Amino acid sequence: MESFTTRVELHNPDDGDYDLLQQEMRDALFCRAVKHNGTWHDLPAFEYDCSSDLTTIFIYNLAYKAAQSVIELKPINDEQQVKDFWIIVTKADGDRIFRLPKTIDITRLPPDETL
Numbered sequence: 001m002e003s004f005t006t007r008v009e010l011h012n013p014d015d016g017d018y019d020l021l022q023q024e025m026r027d028a029l030f031c032r033a034v035k036h037n038g039t040w041h042d043l044p045a046f047e048y049d050c051s052s053d054l055t056t057i058f059i060y061n062l063a064y065k066a067a068q069s070v071i072e073l074k075p076i077n078d079e080q081q082v083k084d085f086w087i088i089v090t091k092a093d094g095d096r097i098f099r100l101p102k103t104i105d106i107t108r109l110p111p112d113e114t115l
Contacts, residue, residue: 003050006060008025020073025066029052036096042102042105067087071084
């Protein structure tokens, strides 16, 4: 399985839009933590991880659909600005090197994983 780190940044979001995005991303099999040497670590804000045998383009499309579903609920924010989003997907090629805090939040993990 390959690991993909995906950053989704909402532009002109309303309060609660990132909460909706996090649920959409979780439903699309993304999590907000990464496992290294048996320990889960929190990813920075707006970043998600997905382990899959799928292609980078497929992972991008999953994230795109999740972000788009949040925007489609209310395309104009409370300040009458158009909402939009940016996405970047990076496939980990081999070892990952990072410095991140250990997670204590089970909701950041993939389904069926434990701390």
